[in-house]
Amino acid sequence: MEGVGVVKALGAEVRASDLAPGDRVVPLDPMLGTWRSLAALPAASLYRIPECLPELPAACLTINPPTALCLLERFVDLEEGSVIVQNGANSAIGKAVVEVAASRGIKTLNIVRDRPNWDDVAERLTAIGATAVIRPEEAKAAGAGWKPALGLDCVGGESATAIAKLLRPGGTMVTYGAMSLKPISISAPLLIFKDLRIRGFALSKESTPDLKAKLLDRVITLAQKGLFASSRFEEFALEDYQEALQFCERGFRDSKAILRISH
């Protein structure tokens, strides 16, 4: 899905103004096939990344930051000073949400599960703009006065219910993941008498290459202002994919696994 590559040579019909050998490019089409060393691809399915962006963050630009932009823009009109709440706030999307929200003056209440290095995680989220970082069991008490207009849920189950309870009347919860593998469960009185709106979002559902390119233009602009630079990376050779998978299955990971493909 994601990945960054380098243009080796141009086909005869590619305009030199669109791409040049040496350009770093990311895929615009889903499932374009990024786990390979060489590929002949249509220029329209590639997006050129500016040289100033480092290689590893560039490899992770096409899903998480555009998702964060959509989550903050498609569902509720948020103004400066608006409040949102999210669970899984230490995920790559969660961190991108914190950064985009902070850049717009939107306050974020961030729920992060307890873990050995919880204080470090909270400190790093605060450093990139989180207004508050709390543990799930603190949500009810700590979130009481916040009245968020938007809740972002990537966990489901009890965690989604807790977010719905924190929302202000007329608030919207958007589910974009299901880390707990449990369904979203909302009591009827909560839905009815708080007039909640429950929605779902998947970037993959609606991204034409054209829409995705427009989102990436905005992601790049934000990245050049310093956003989306907080990820940590753990590199693996493609041959060591099993080791990479084991790394991904570890709980409370703080870095993204990157496969490096040599040729």
Add this chain to the structure above:
Amino acid sequence: MEGVGVVKALGAEVRASDLAPGDRVVPLDPMLGTWRSLAALPAASLYRIPECLPELPAACLTINPPTALCLLERFVDLEEGSVIVQNGANSAIGKAVVEVAASRGIKTLNIVRDRPNWDDVAERLTAIGATAVIRPEEAKAAGAGWKPALGLDCVGGESATAIAKLLRPGGTMVTYGAMSLKPISISAPLLIFKDLRIRGFALSKESTPDLKAKLLDRVITLAQKGLFASSRFEEFALEDYQEALQFCERGFRDSKAILRISH
């Protein structure tokens, strides 16, 4: 909440064009107090019912028919030929939904729990305009080709989940009751990849007397065309309220309990 009364006399400041002794009136303010034989009330909190409407249906006009109108108008733009699905279709609101939908050329897929007189119930729903009436266990198979844009849920639990599964992509489910006392439970993939919208509705939340009067104007117009006349009634004297409550607790009731207050 609901009820019909007769104007006995007018206060000095009430204009004769607004109300006259003998007029049948229903309450516009919630909790106005209808379980009594006499009351002095502001004219603005009462709505005059035309003489052509029978007494008992008039006593049940202020909640169920306006709720049906709101459920069909506030959430999804339904055109002639659109499809909706609802559970609890034999409730007073469910029947009002069938009638209003039929009057607008909207198709209704109606789920009614199995019961001794299921065939009678289905026949009566069909007579007032239901496109199809099915049992809950038939929903998956019978509803497969319908792709409703709107689902109305007054049951919750598994029944709400079944309705969400029947909806077309981008469809909306509105919960306005919780007969099963179980929460609404939707899997994250359903919410995310079908882009469902889950909402709640309560008439009581938003009805100013002015809004309610406008809704009742439209209800009366429809009632004069023959809608909302299918309810059956069981009358009880107010003194026999315990008997009325027992009647209300019976499963699979087909008539509404009406308290008659003598004076």
